[in-house]
Amino acid sequence: MSHLKIYREKDIMRTHPCFSKEAHHKFGRIHLPVAPACNIQCRYCLRKYDCANESRPGITSRVLTPAEALERVRLLIERNDCISVIGVAGPGDPLANDETFEVLRAINREFPELILCVSTNGLYLSDRLDDLIKSGVRSLTITINAVMPETAEKIYSWIYYKGKRYTGRDAVECLLCNQWRGLRNAIDAGLIVKINTVLIPGINDTEIPLIAWLAGGKGADIMNIMPLIPQAEFEHLQRPPHEVINRLREECIKYIPQMTHCRQCRADAFGILGEDKDMELEVLNARIGEEYCEMVI
Numbered sequence: 001m002s003h004l005k006i007y008r009e010k011d012i013m014r015t016h017p018c019f020s021k022e023a024h025h026k027f028g029r030i031h032l033p034v035a036p037a038c039n040i041q042c043r044y045c046l047r048k049y050d051c052a053n054e055s056r057p058g059i060t061s062r063v064l065t066p067a068e069a070l071e072r073v074r075l076l077i078e079r080n081d082c083i084s085v086i087g088v089a090g091p092g093d094p095l096a097n098d099e100t101f102e103v104l105r106a107i108n109r110e111f112p113e114l115i116l117c118v119s120t121n122g123l124y125l126s127d128r129l130d131d132l133i134k135s136g137v138r139s140l141t142i143t144i145n146a147v148m149p150e151t152a153e154k155i156y157s158w159i160y161y162k163g164k165r166y167t168g169r170d171a172v173e174c175l176l177c178n179q180w181r182g183l184r185n186a187i188d189a190g191l192i193v194k195i196n197t198v199l200i201p202g203i204n205d206t207e208i209p210l211i212a213w214l215a216g217g218k219g220a221d222i223m224n225i226m227p228l229i230p231q232a233e234f235e236h237l238q239r240p241p242h243e244v245i246n247r248l249r250e251e252c253i254k255y256i257p258q259m260t261h262c263r264q265c266r267a268d269a270f271g272i273l274g275e276d277k278d279m280e281l282e283v284l285n286a287r288i289g290e291e292y293c294e295m296v297i
Helices: 003-015 066-079 098-110 125-134 149-155 168-188 205-218 242-252 279-296
Strands: 028-031 040-042 083-088 115-120 137-143 156-161 164-167 192-199 222-227
Touching (some): 028 066, 066 083, 066 098, 098 125, 125 137, 125 168, 137 168, 156 168, 164 168, 192 205, 192 242, 205 222, 205 242, 222 242
Parallel strands (some): 028 083, 137 192, 192 222
Antiparallel strands (some): 040 156, 156 164
C-alpha cells in the first residue's frame, strides 16, 4: 500500500461517518440528489421523487440542479461545522448523470477540505473513474449483490450500457464484469472503497461471504451488509432480522471489516447518521428566518 493511500485511508476513516463507527457520532454528511437517471433496474428498487415521509435509499423530496446543490452545501456548511462529507447517492446512479461531476467539481473548488463521496452500482465505474478523480472524489461505495450470473439474474431486470439496453444473462454478465473491474481500478487509483451488499433472503444470502472474500482480497476497505427493504418485485419477501445479518457479518469479517451502523439513508439526507433532518424543511426555515431578520432590521 502506498504512503498516499495510507494517509488518505487514515484521514477518511477518521472523519467519514459511513466508513467509521466512531466518526458517525461526531461528523455529518450531506447527500445531494442531483442524479435522477439510472442505468440498471434492480428488482428491489422503488424510486419515488417528491417523497418526504419515508427514509430509504432512492428517496428524495426533489431532484436538485447543480446550482441548487451548491447553494445547499454553502447554506448547510455555514450552519453546521460538523459536516465532513458531501456525497451523491442518487436517486438514480450518479455515474449515469453528468450533473454529478458538475456539482462535485464546483464543491471541490469551493470546499477542498470536504471529502467527496459517490455511491454507484459500478456499471460505469471504469468508464468514468478518471472523471471522478478529476472531480476530487476520494471515497467510493459500490453496491455488489452477486458473484454468479445465475444469482444476478434474479436481482436485476436490465442494464443500459453504451447506448444499448441488455436483459437476461447478457445484462448481468456485463454488470458483474464491470463491477469487479471497476472495484480493482478504483483501488489501484487510490480511492477508499466500501462495498454495499443487499441481503435478499433466498436469493443471494449464501453468496455474500464470497462477495466479502473477493472484495477483501482485491483491497476494498469495508463492507456494509444491508437488509432488503421488501418492495417492488421483492415485496413478498421478508426483511432479514438483525440476527441473520449479524451472523453474516461475523462470517464475512474474516475477509473484510464490517460496517454495523448503516441507516440506509435517503438520497437527500444530511446531518449526523440517525439524526437526519428534512432538507427541504430545513432550507425553507432558514430562508424564512433570514427574510424575517431582514424585515426586522
